[in-house]
Structures are given as structure tokens and as C-alpha cells.
Amino acid sequence: MSQTEDKKLSLSETETDKKEVRDSEEEVIEAIKKARDGDESAFRKLVEKYRSQVVGVAFRMVGDYEDAKDVSQMVFIKTYQNLDRFDTSKKFSTWLYRITINASIDFLRKYKKHRHESLDESLNITKEDQADAEEIYKRGLIKWAINQSLEKLSEKQKSVFILRDLEGLDIKMVAQILSMPQATVRWYLHRARAKLKEELTKNFPQLVERRG
Known part of the structure; x- marks a missing residue:
């Protein structure tokens, strides 16, 4: 073609x-x-x-x-x-x-x-998934670790991070939803990412190393 x-x-x-x-x-x-x-x-x-x-x-x-x-x-x-x-x-x-x-x-x-939710709930491995259990375990562990670390964020940091990085919305849309300037959204996002990295490095260093 x-x-x-x-x-x-x-x-x-x-x-x-x-x-x-x-x-x-x-x-x-x-x-x-x-x-x-x-x-x-x-x-x-x-x-x-x-x-x-x-x-x-x-x-x-x-x-x-x-x-x-x-x-x-x-x-x-x-x-x-x-x-x-x-x-x-x-x-x-x-x-x-x-x-x-x-x-x-x-x-x-x-x-x-x-x-x-507990780690077991995050993993939720069924019999049909046994062949891919290791990969599911890794994904579930990462998801669980992030959820645990989210609790260390402020309400605004958490809201911005969830909408931008987990829901995949752009900065403009997040700003509209939260009724705040785009520059403020970027600032909260920067702080949220830094805090999450700090928490993950401190509490789940093996995951940070694995993800490079």
C-alpha cells in the first residue's frame, strides 16, 4: 500500500x-x-x-x-x-x-x-488464569502497591493523579473537572508523582527496581 x-x-x-x-x-x-x-x-x-x-x-x-x-x-x-x-x-x-x-x-x-482491598483481592486469580498466574501476580502486586501509596496523597493530589495518570485524561480536561488552572493541575500532578515514587521506593523497592 x-x-x-x-x-x-x-x-x-x-x-x-x-x-x-x-x-x-x-x-x-x-x-x-x-x-x-x-x-x-x-x-x-x-x-x-x-x-x-x-x-x-x-x-x-x-x-x-x-x-x-x-x-x-x-x-x-x-x-x-x-x-x-x-x-x-x-x-x-x-x-x-x-x-x-x-x-x-x-x-x-x-x-x-x-x-x-487486600493483596488477595487485587490478584483475584481464577483457575482459568493459572497459566498466567505469575504475570497476573506481578500486575496485581503493582496495582495493590499503588493503591496503598495513594493514601499518602492529599485529596487534590490524589484527584489529579487518578484523573490524569489512571483515567488517562489530558491536563485541560482535568482542569475543567476540578475547576482549577492547568498550571495548578500540573503542580499537583508533579507533587503526586514524586510522593508516589517516594512511597513506592520506601515500601516496595522491589517493584521500583523491576520497573526500572
Whole structure:
């Protein structure tokens, strides 16, 4: 295939991706409008679409899966109650991230819980996984160590690190979600990464050496 054909194919794939994103966003806005009018099935579709995102962020914030599910319920209740306030010219996922972060922080402050899942829960090796048990163990150990170290971060450091490095959002998006300047986001991210490296080096030196 020629470079010209490669370029055309790449552009075509990019345009297709953009269209899919637009279509998805339009579906979300339509569901929001229906939910505002009292269509419960429309809101359930929103819950199904974003449940994994909400539970994932909540889990990384509060450190316990059952607690994360409780937080996610609070998030969707709050989302439903405030749906009329959502600006449909903005991204719904951004708004939902903000609600999730705030709900997680409120949960931690209220219950003062700072417990993370055990190493066994992080590994979660099934019989079907036995052949890859060593690799799963390594990944689970790294995940568990990071979760333990997250507790040493401040609320803002943790929020920034989770959204940027674990959720993969860009700096601009993180700034919008947390309502802070991009420069401030970068500063918190720098401090969070430095603190995590310090904690991992002190408590899990074998992992730091292994990752080089």
C-alpha cells in the first residue's frame, strides 16, 4: 500500500472515530433530555453507559470496591437530582467525573475510611488464569502497591493523579473537572508523582527496581 493510500486510510479512520464520538454524544444529550422529562428508562441507559467509569474512579479514590459501589449510587442519585442544571453544551462525562470525585471525597471525610482491598483481592486469580498466574501476580502486586501509596496523597493530589495518570485524561480536561488552572493541575500532578515514587521506593523497592 502506498503512503498516499495509507494517509487516506488514516484520515478515513479518524473521520469515522470523530463521527462515532459525535453520534455517542448526541445519544447522551437525547437521553438527558428524555430523563429530564421523566423518562426513567432513558436515565437507566445513562447509568449503564457510565457505571464502570463512576465505580472505577470511586474505587481508586476510596480504596474499597463495596464502598465504591455505595459512592456510585450516591453519584447517580445526585446526578438525577441535578440533571436540570447540566449544561448540554458541555461534556456529560466531565460533569460526571466532577460529581464522582466530590462524592468520593465527601465519603472519605464522613466515614474517615482509608482502607484498600487486600493483596488477595487485587490478584483475584481464577483457575482459568493459572497459566498466567505469575504475570497476573506481578500486575496485581503493582496495582495493590499503588493503591496503598495513594493514601499518602492529599485529596487534590490524589484527584489529579487518578484523573490524569489512571483515567488517562489530558491536563485541560482535568482542569475543567476540578475547576482549577492547568498550571495548578500540573503542580499537583508533579507533587503526586514524586510522593508516589517516594512511597513506592520506601515500601516496595522491589517493584521500583523491576520497573526500572
